[in-house]
Amino acid sequence: MDITLNGETRSVPDGLTAAGLLEHLEMTGQRLAMEVNGEIVPRGLHAGHRIQPGDRVEIVRAIGGG
Numbered sequence: 001m002d003i004t005l006n007g008e009t010r011s012v013p014d015g016l017t018a019a020g021l022l023e024h025l026e027m028t029g030q031r032l033a034m035e036v037n038g039e040i041v042p043r044g045l046h047a048g049h050r051i052q053p054g055d056r057v058e059i060v061r062a063i064g065g066g
Helices: 018-024
Strands: 004-005 008-011 032-036 054-059
Touching: 018 032
Parallel strands: 004 054
Antiparallel strands: 004 008, 032 054
16 A cells, blocks of 8 residues: 655555554664654554555654753
8 A cells, every 4th residue: 555654655565553564664662753644643552553545654763862
C-alpha cells in the first residue's frame, strides 16, 4: 500500500500497525514521535494503530542536547 511518509510517497506492506511500520523502517528502540493524519499516536497505542492506504505519516526523532 502507498502512504505519505515525511512528505514522500512510500510503498509499505499492507496491514501494518504503527509499531510494525517502525519495525519495517528499522526505527524500533529510538526516541521518536509519530503523527498520522495530523494526530499524534502515543507510543502506548502503536501496537494497535493500523496504518491505512493513503495515510499521511510524520515521524520525528528526538535529539538530545543542551
